[in-house]
Amino acid sequence: MLNLIIVVAVILVLAVLVTVFRVTNLVDVVKPKKDDADANVPSGNTAQGVLMVLFLVVGVIGFFYYSKTEFDTYNLPITSEHGHITERLFWITMVITVFVFIVTQIFLFGFSFKYRYKKENKAHFYPHNNKLEMIWTIVPAVVLAWLIISGLKEWSKITGPAPEGSEIVEVMGYQFAWAFRYPGKDGNLGDVDFRKIDAINQMGLDLSDRRGHDDFMPTQLVIPKGKPVLLKIRGRDVIHSVYNPHFRMQMNAVPGMPTQFWFVPTVSTAEMREQTGNPDFNYELVCNKICGKSHFGMKGIITVLEQDEYDSWYKEQQENTWLKQNPDYLAQVPNDLKEAAIIASGIEIIEDEVNSSAQGSSK
Amino acid sequence: MSVTDIQLQQDTAGHDDHHDDHEHAQSFVTKYIFSTDHKTIAKQFLITGIFWALLGGILSVIFRLQLGFPEMQLEWLRPFLGQWITPEGQLDQEFYLALVTMHGTIMVFFVLTAGLSGTFSNFLIPLQCGARDMASGFMNMLSYWFFFLSSVVMFVSMFIETGPASGGWTIYPPLSALPQAMSGSGLGMTLWLVSMALFIVSTLLGGINYITTVINLRTEGMSFSRLPLTIWAFFITAVLGLLSFPVLFSAALLLIFDRSLGTSFYLSDIYIAGEALPHLGGSPILFQHLFWFLGHPEVYIVILPALGITSEIISTNSRKPIFGYKAMIGSMLGIGFLSFIVWAHHMFITGMNPFLGSIFTILTLIIAVPSAIKAFNYITTLWKGNIIFTPAMLFSIGLVSFFISGGVTGLFLGNSVLDINLHDTYFVVAHFHLVMGSAAFFGMLAGVYHWFPKMFGRMMNDKLGKLHFWLSFVGIYMVFFPMHYIGIAGFPRRYYAFTSFDTFSGFADLNALVSIAAILTLGAQFIFLFNFFYSIFRGKLAPANPWKSNTLEWTTPRFPEHGNWPGAIPKVYRWAYDYSKPGAKDDFIPQTVPYSHTPESNLDHENEEAKNEDLTGVEKSE
Numbered sequence: 001m002l003n004l005i006i007v008v009a010v011i012l013v014l015a016v017l018v019t020v021f022r023v024t025n026l027v028d029v030v031k032p033k034k035d036d037a038d039a040n041v042p043s044g045n046t047a048q049g050v051l052m053v054l055f056l057v058v059g060v061i062g063f064f065y066y067s068k069t070e071f072d073t074y075n076l077p078i079t080s081e082h083g084h085i086t087e088r089l090f091w092i093t094m095v096i097t098v099f100v101f102i103v104t105q106i107f108l109f110g111f112s113f114k115y116r117y118k119k120e121n122k123a124h125f126y127p128h129n130n131k132l133e134m135i136w137t138i139v140p141a142v143v144l145a146w147l148i149i150s151g152l153k154e155w156s157k158i159t160g161p162a163p164e165g166s167e168i169v170e171v172m173g174y175q176f177a178w179a180f181r182y183p184g185k186d187g188n189l190g191d192v193d194f195r196k197i198d199a200i201n202q203m204g205l206d207l208s209d210r211r212g213h214d215d216f217m218p219t220q221l222v223i224p225k226g227k228p229v230l231l232k233i234r235g236r237d238v239i240h241s242v243y244n245p246h247f248r249m250q251m252n253a254v255p256g257m258p259t260q261f262w263f264v265p266t267v268s269t270a271e272m273r274e275q276t277g278n279p280d281f282n283y284e285l286v287c288n289k290i291c292g293k294s295h296f297g298m299k300g301i302i303t304v305l306e307q308d309e310y311d312s313w314y315k316e317q318q319e320n321t322w323l324k325q326n327p328d329y330l331a332q333v334p335n336d337l338k339e340a341a342i343i344a345s346g347i348e349i350i351e352d353e354v355n356s357s358a359q360g361s362s363k
Numbered sequence: 364m365s366v367t368d369i370q371l372q373q374d375t376a377g378h379d380d381h382h383d384d385h386e387h388a389q390s391f392v393t394k395y396i397f398s399t400d401h402k403t404i405a406k407q408f409l410i411t412g413i414f415w416a417l418l419g420g421i422l423s424v425i426f427r428l429q430l431g432f433p434e435m436q437l438e439w440l441r442p443f444l445g446q447w448i449t450p451e452g453q454l455d456q457e458f459y460l461a462l463v464t465m466h467g468t469i470m471v472f473f474v475l476t477a478g479l480s481g482t483f484s485n486f487l488i489p490l491q492c493g494a495r496d497m498a499s500g501f502m503n504m505l506s507y508w509f510f511f512l513s514s515v516v517m518f519v520s521m522f523i524e525t526g527p528a529s530g531g532w533t534i535y536p537p538l539s540a541l542p543q544a545m546s547g548s549g550l551g552m553t554l555w556l557v558s559m560a561l562f563i564v565s566t567l568l569g570g571i572n573y574i575t576t577v578i579n580l581r582t583e584g585m586s587f588s589r590l591p592l593t594i595w596a597f598f599i600t601a602v603l604g605l606l607s608f609p610v611l612f613s614a615a616l617l618l619i620f621d622r623s624l625g626t627s628f629y630l631s632d633i634y635i636a637g638e639a640l641p642h643l644g645g646s647p648i649l650f651q652h653l654f655w656f657l658g659h660p661e662v663y664i665v666i667l668p669a670l671g672i673t674s675e676i677i678s679t680n681s682r683k684p685i686f687g688y689k690a691m692i693g694s695m696l697g698i699g700f701l702s703f704i705v706w707a708h709h710m711f712i713t714g715m716n717p718f719l720g721s722i723f724t725i726l727t728l729i730i731a732v733p734s735a736i737k738a739f740n741y742i743t744t745l746w747k748g749n750i751i752f753t754p755a756m757l758f759s760i761g762l763v764s765f766f767i768s769g770g771v772t773g774l775f776l777g778n779s780v781l782d783i784n785l786h787d788t789y790f791v792v793a794h795f796h797l798v799m800g801s802a803a804f805f806g807m808l809a810g811v812y813h814w815f816p817k818m819f820g821r822m823m824n825d826k827l828g829k830l831h832f833w834l835s836f837v838g839i840y841m842v843f844f845p846m847h848y849i850g851i852a853g854f855p856r857r858y859y860a861f862t863s864f865d866t867f868s869g870f871a872d873l874n875a876l877v878s879i880a881a882i883l884t885l886g887a888q889f890i891f892l893f894n895f896f897y898s899i900f901r902g903k904l905a906p907a908n909p910w911k912s913n914t915l916e917w918t919t920p921r922f923p924e925h926g927n928w929p930g931a932i933p934k935v936y937r938w939a940y941d942y943s944k945p946g947a948k949d950d951f952i953p954q955t956v957p958y959s960h961t962p963e964s965n966l967d968h969e970n971e972e973a974k975n976e977d978l979t980g981v982e983k984s985e
Contacts, residue, residue: 245853
């Protein structure tokens with residue numbers, strides 16, 4: 001019933017509008033034309049110019065007011081070393097673009113108002129001015145060149161090789177979550193093979209590589225403050241993107257093409273909780289490449305610890321190797337590596353080899 | 364200069380100013396449906412484009428409802444969306460992505476490529492070049508009907524059980540290649556690819572025609588240096604399309620192979636839905652390279668015609684020559700060329716070699732220079748003009764405003780190091796919706812308002828046009844300007860909701876504002892629709908040259924027949940921008956007026972030219 005009323009109301013409103021339109025049309029026809037009115041210029045020409053200036057003024061005031069009052073809402077605290085540098089370039093670019101933006105809009109709407117039609121006026125025949133055109137070709141070119149050069153230096157640093165001794169963590173995106181893998185005691189990540197993936201071996205650890213036997217896979221990304229962290233990134237099914245706006249960090253996770261990103265976190269989670277006054281604050285790992293139905297829910301938690309906290313966390317975790325938690329997979333380890341694997345992973349109870357050989361392979 | 368005179372037989376039979384359907388032997392079908400008249404084909408493109416624009420707009424409002432009011436009960440949409448409304452009365456999460464994808468596909472390809480180029484290239488190229496029709500009227504007709512077919516396929520894909528394509532309008536594999544990844548990648552994606560293949564055929568048929576017509580069928584005296592900027596824009600656009608769309612076709616073809624024939628062009632090392640796929644050695648990045656090799660020229664395919672239309676309208680209504688005619692052409696050529704070598708700026712953080720990122724940053728920021736020149740030239744054209752605010756003029760000024768607002772943010776996104784944090788956030792959404800989406804859309808509307816009198820022989824209502832402009836202009840800024848803030852805060856695009864992340868808990872107010880503004884903006888378009896269809900039948904009859912414009916189309920009768928000019932094709936003696944020339948009696952001198960008739964206003968070199976003019980067939984004015 002309510003729907004019907006709404007429909008009827010809409011129809012009535014439309015009917016009223018159409019009637020108003022037709023009445024004004026008829027009035028226009030009947031109304032005698034003023035003698036001095038210019039037949040070619042629609043009435044209300046000046047009003048349009050005034051509206052333009054009004055729009056300009058209200059728009060610019062609104063822009064500056066909101067940008068200033070809400071600064072902390074849209075400008076997230078920076079928590080990585082390179083973030084400070086990119087942020088500086090961001091704001092330099094911002095100053096330049098806002099200047100150009102405001103000046104050109106003032107000219108655009110200002111000229112529209114100032115040079116609106118007046119009967120006694122005649123437009124100035126001004127087809128070109130080479131000097132002027134040269135100026136506004138060269139000036140933007142120079143400014144842009146400067147922006148490019150300052151950007152490229154940083155770009156090559158950020159995307160260049162990670163410093164020696166970076167913490168290496170593997171991040172894998174899959175529908176719709178993240179998995180993390182640490183190299184364990186030996187400091188090396190073991191090989192992976194997507195054909196080894198199954199419900200338990202989520203990351204496809206290839207157990208024929210001994211370097212993987214001590215790898216461990218916590219449920220969070222835990223990284224130390226003040227030390228370069230190198231994320232080795234891959235996607236398991238479709239493209240995902242490893243993104244966190246606080247670190248100003250982003251890199252796609254592509255199936256079949258490993259990528260990486262390194263950065264130095266500068267603020268620990270605990271410090272952020274204090275700074276933001278939010279005791280539940282967490283850095284969040286955001287998926288930023290459309291990946292399917294639950295794309296918007298694909299979240300990981302990143303915890304930044306002080307170096308000493310991190311060391312003790314790591315020590316604790318490296319006892320929980322993946323192989324130790326899933327000893328069934330010992331069956332996939334080649335016979336000659338088995339003993340080393342048991343030691344590396346810290347498995348205490350040895351399964352009967354004959355039993356375990358039947359299960360565990362990926363297909 | 365080649366002289367072209369393809370006088371059509373039917374033109375010799377009775378050509379008066381009165382329009383009479385029964386006078387010609389054409390049936391309804393050949394006149395309005397399978398017509399080879401470029402004017403009719405243009406109108407077909409326009410009306411199909413309007414249909415798609417409305418649909419695309421409605422889709423966007425549906426997903427804006429979700430984003431602005433996540434808790435809203437959408438049960439009332441069930442009659443339209445059926446199973447896509449969940450039992451709880453919410454929008455289905457996957458359908459949300461389908462909406463986003465279809466909105467993008469429809470707006471970029473069906474509205475702003477076919478609807479814009481299809482309409483105005485078709486309508487204006489013969490009329491402004493002085494040709495009786497396109498080089499091949501038949502191919503032109505095919506171009507529309509391939510587009511129509513493509514539209515039907517795309518439309519049908521929205522009603523299938525598994526939903527339309529939903530991997531984003533950029534259809535990146537593996538997401539788009541694997542039905543296991545999302546249901547929209549099943550039949551919906553197949554239909555999307557079929558539709559796009561047909562669409563590409565349509566674009567190529569059209570493009571070849573536009574290029575050939577501009578090169579070969581200009582009237583006597585219409586040298587390239589006298590062509591209106593509209594035609595230059597359409598010409599360059601057509602060349603871009605011709606060079607880039609085949610690459611999209613090949614990208615789509617390889618995707619079809621990967622989907623259906625088990626090849627591994629884009630797929631490798633994939634484990635999905637509990638099984639490892641046999642694909643090895645492919646690269647998803649390859650698709651992105653191929654896609655953006657079209658995709659980037661595509662944004663210029665969208666914006667250049669709009670800029671061309673704007674050049675013409677701003678000049679006419681400022682009563683001033685366009686400032687820097689040659690610089691405008693040079694900029695368009697520069698943009699056209701550079702648009703082919705900037706594509707990878709869409710891919711800075713895909714894992715592409717960072718060195719490539721540096722190269723593409725440089726090339727991308729170079730393209731900002733010709734774009735800036737164009738904006739400055741528009742503003743200088745307004746300077747010391749005598750501006751008449753027709754609705755077309757308002758929309759053109761709006762276009763320039765959007766072009767600047769959206770253009771400056773390109774300096775952030777084109778800079779690889781800044782793109783790290785802004786990539787795929789709402790900052791990008793704001794950027795391209797302003798610089799390309801809204802600007803091109805305004806160009807299209809400006810064109811409709813300006814050439815409506817020529818298309819339908821009647822005037823659109825001026826007041827409604829202005830109301831439409833202000834509501835749209837303010838509305839669009841209210842939709843897209845706040846998105847910059849949301850984007851700087853890192854909000855990712857293509858998110859169904861931001862509830863999962865504490866980082867994105869803010870801006871509920873801005874998102875609601877954006878949604879309300881989007882609804883109002885869509886609502887304002889109904890004013891246009893009413894004005895458009897009402898004026899076709901009931902508008903005031905148009906005078907011969909309502910805007911006092913110089914270009915050739917205004918020398919045709921009010922209702923031009925197929926063949927455009929009843930008599931001989933007019934000759935052209937000057938460029939299209941002799942507005943307010945010092946000494947001249949009127950503030951405009953049409954292109955058909957020889958220099959020898961206007962000694963009072965000629966410049967020195969023009970007096971020289973006047974001596975050599977061939978005046979046969981020109982009656983002396985006054």
